[in-house]
Amino acid sequence: MEPNNPNGTSLESKKRQYTYSDLVQHTNKFGRILGKGGFGTVYHGYIDDTQVAVKMLSPSSAQGLKLLMRVHHRNLTSLIGYCNEENNMGLIYEFMENRN
Numbered sequence: 001m002e003p004n005n006p007n008g009t010s011l012e013s014k015k016r017q018y019t020y021s022d023l024v025q026h027t028n029k030f031g032r033i034l035g036k037g038g039f040g041t042v043y044h045g046y047i048d049d050t051q052v053a054v055k056m057l058s059p060s061s062a063q064g065l066k067l068l069m070r071v072h073h074r075n076l077t078s079l080i081g082y083c084n085e086e087n088n089m090g091l092i093y094e095f096m097e098n099r100n
């Protein structure tokens with residue numbers, strides 16, 4: 001844990017950052033849609049042998065990346081990483097079977 005971040009909850013300290021082209025690769029060019037939510041579309045992917053769900057934020061919600069992470073604080077254990085490029089913002093979660 002960082003001295004100036006006693007809770008250890010900042011994006012940068014806990015979660016890995018991915019580039020957009022990483023996500024293109026991991027999702028096989030966003031080839032399989034898992035579902036759609038209020039913030040954007042969720043895609044299936046693989047990172048190494050782990051299945052992931054990649055939530056790409058629609059432009060209108062992209063500015064709320066950090067807010068979204070707070071909203072989803074209950075899911076933070078399953079949050080693997082994030083992408084934070086100007087027009088391509090996304091969150092990478094562990095894939096969960098039968099998620100509603």
Ligand SMILES: Nc1ncnc2c1ncn2[C@@H]1O[C@H](COP(=O)(O)OP(=O)(O)OP(=O)(O)O)[C@@H](O)[C@H]1O
Pocket residue numbers: 034035036037038039040041042052053055093094095096097099100
């Ligand atoms: N980790 C995951 N593993 C598998 N499928 C997922 C995962 N996360 C999301 N999905 C799929 O994508 C759909 C949309 O998820 P998302 O979280 O964006 O919407 P939501 O549950 O309506 O919440 P929100 O209001 O925050 O958008 C889900 O209904 C589910 O089918």
